[in-house]
Amino acid sequence: MTKAEITSKVNALLAEEFEVEESVITPDANIKKTLELDSLSLVDLVALIDNEFGIKTNGAEISKVGTFGELYDFIESKIA
Amino acid sequence: MQQGEEIKQLIPQREPIMMIDTFYGATETTGKSGLTVLADNVFCEGGQLREMGVIEHIAQTCAAYNGVKNKQNNGEASKPKLGYIGEIKKCQIVRLPRVGEQLTTDVVATAQVMNVTLMEATTKIGDETIASCQIKLFEED
Amino acid sequence: MLKNDFFTIAGKENGEGLVTYHVVLNPDHNIFKGHFPGNPISPGVCNIGMIKACAEEEVGCGLFIENLKQCKFSHLITPNENKELDIVLKLETTEQVVKIAATIVKGDTKFMDLKAEALKEQKA
Numbered sequence: 001m002t003k004a005e006i007t008s009k010v011n012a013l014l015a016e017e018f019e020v021e022e023s024v025i026t027p028d029a030n031i032k033k034t035l036e037l038d039s040l041s042l043v044d045l046v047a048l049i050d051n052e053f054g055i056k057t058n059g060a061e062i063s064k065v066g067t068f069g070e071l072y073d074f075i076e077s078k079i080a
Numbered sequence: 081m082q083q084g085e086e087i088k089q090l091i092p093q094r095e096p097i098m099m100i101d102t103f104y105g106a107t108e109t110t111g112k113s114g115l116t117v118l119a120d121n122v123f124c125e126g127g128q129l130r131e132m133g134v135i136e137h138i139a140q141t142c143a144a145y146n147g148v149k150n151k152q153n154n155g156e157a158s159k160p161k162l163g164y165i166g167e168i169k170k171c172q173i174v175r176l177p178r179v180g181e182q183l184t185t186d187v188v189a190t191a192q193v194m195n196v197t198l199m200e201a202t203t204k205i206g207d208e209t210i211a212s213c214q215i216k217l218f219e220e221d
Numbered sequence: 222m223l224k225n226d227f228f229t230i231a232g233k234e235n236g237e238g239l240v241t242y243h244v245v246l247n248p249d250h251n252i253f254k255g256h257f258p259g260n261p262i263s264p265g266v267c268n269i270g271m272i273k274a275c276a277e278e279e280v281g282c283g284l285f286i287e288n289l290k291q292c293k294f295s296h297l298i299t300p301n302e303n304k305e306l307d308i309v310l311k312l313e314t315t316e317q318v319v320k321i322a323a324t325i326v327k328g329d330t331k332f333m334d335l336k337a338e339a340l341k342e343q344k345a
Contacts, residue, residue, distance in 0.1 A: 038214055040166045040293070043198045047191035061179035094255035097264060122252065123266075125222045131273070131286045132222075132266040139265070162257055164297060165265035171289035213289070 001079060007072050009052065017048055027069030034068075053079055081105060091140050091149030092160045096122045096139040099137040103144045104184075111145030113137075115183045127175040134183075134211050138201045139165050142217045146197065163219040166196060171213035179204050195219045224274045227252060231305075233291045242275040242308040248300035263298040268333055272323045276339065280319055283342035286345060292335040303327060317341055 007027075015022040018035040025034060037045060046057050049071075057080040065071050082090060082103045090103055099121075102114035115137050117124065123133025136189055147160045171212045177183055192198070203211040224230065227250050229242045246263065253261035269292060277284050294332050298306065313320040319339045325332040 016113045024105060039194060039196055040218070043191050043196045043216060046193050047198050057191075062193060092257050094258050096251050097255040122286055123222070130222060130270075131289075132270045135269070135289070136264060136266045162260070162263075162292065164262070168289055169293040171292075173285075173287050173289075176285070218294075 001076075003072060003076055006053075006075050006079075010049070010068070010072060010075065013048060013052055014045070017044065025068055027067060027072070029068055030066060031068055031071060032066075049075065055079060087144070087150075088160075090144040090160055092143070092162050093140060098140070099123075099133060099134065100140045100185075102146060103141075103148075106145050106148040110187045111141060111148065111187045113141040113144055113185050115185075117177050117179050117181050117183070119179045123178075124179060127179050129178075129183075130138075130176060131173055134173060134177065134203060135165075135168065135171065135213070137177070137183060138185055138187070138203060138215060139215060139217065141187050141201065141214060142197065142199045145187055145189065145199070146217065146219060161219050161221075163217050166216040166218040169214040171211070171215075173211045174208075175210050177205060177210060183210070195221065222274075223267060223270045224278075225233050226250065226276075228271055230278065231274065238311060239308050240279055240312075242278070242310070244271060244275070244308055246298075246300040246304050246306070248304065250300075253300055263300060263302050263303075264293075265333075267296050268294070268298060268325055269305055269335065271306075272310070272321065272325065272335055273310055273339070276310055276312060276319060276321050276323070279310060279312060280314055280341070284319060284339035285342050286337050286339045288338040290336040290338070292333065292337070296331045296332045298325070298332050301334070306332070 009027045011022050045060050050057055053075055065074050100113040100115050102141040115127045123130050143163050150158050183203055187199045187201045190198050196216055198216050201213050228244050228246050231245050234241045256264045307323055309324045311322040321337045323332040
């Protein structure tokens with residue numbers, strides 16, 4: 001899967017689940033602020049990504065991810 | 081398998097709100113518990129275990145799973161941590177259990193971030209599914 | 222089940238499409254002895270139960286919650302510090318089904334919100 005494919009997949013997925021416009025999801029935007037995530041909804045993000053990409057993310061890893069750009073990189077490294 | 085008083089090693093809840101009486105065991109991501117509905121259950125009314133009792137039973141199954149994990153990670157002597165329901169989604173209750181019936185609940189942990197665990201639960205009486213839900217459990221450090 | 226035991230209804234106010242029940246918890250209730258010993262916290266399911274009891278009061282019959290679509294607990298309710306609470310209900314009632322949207326608040330603090338569908342129960 002290319003980076004572009006990961007990006008468009010993630011954006012569509014998150015826009016739907018967290019009910020935001022896809023246009024607000026940019027590589028430099030902060031994930032938690034943009035999606036208004038709290039400690040409870042962060043776990044939804046993990047479940048969604050794990051399920052979609054067939055990976056297993058642990059809490060410590062996802063906590064280090066700040067922006068959407070970092071999230072795409074993270075997923076790419078996991079499925080590589 | 082843990083039963084009766086041994087359950088207190090796994091969950092922080094105490095009488096009159098203990099809603100599991102058996103814990104069949106846990107794997108890396110799953111847990112299974114049981115409860116026989118007694119007439120003096122605090123959530124029983126008119127011979128039925130009400131919704132609150134069913135949901136609390138599910139929540140305590142998740143708590144017991146966490147209790148087992150906690151012992152594996154921090155030693156057999158570790159006390160169960162206090163935990164709370166953070167969120168419940170898509171909770172369907174098909175029917176209420178009657179006094180004398182035995183519930184079994186299977187939970188699967190689907191994701192965990194810090195002290196929040198997301199779990200899928202299915203509750204059965206025999207082979208009949210009577211409830212299912214998605215639940216987030218929040219655990220204190 | 223919980224009404225007049227775990228909590229009491231102190232009053233209610235009708236708003237626009239909403240009704241607010243003022244409720245008072247009973248910190249001496251047995252449930253607090255087990256949840257948790259020396260650290261009383263209202264169980265999430267009891268908060269759901271209080272919403273259900275107020276909805277039953279409003280529609281005038283028993284309810285069976287068959288579908289709890291979503292329910293989020295934002296703040297813990299402790300019976301000593303949060304003894305008085307407001308339960309705000311928005312109900313849509315048809316012949317058989319009651320759609321419930323509810324929050325438990327006090328002042329600026331939101332403790333929980335809930336969306337559910339309940340069936341009316343025939344009183345025996």
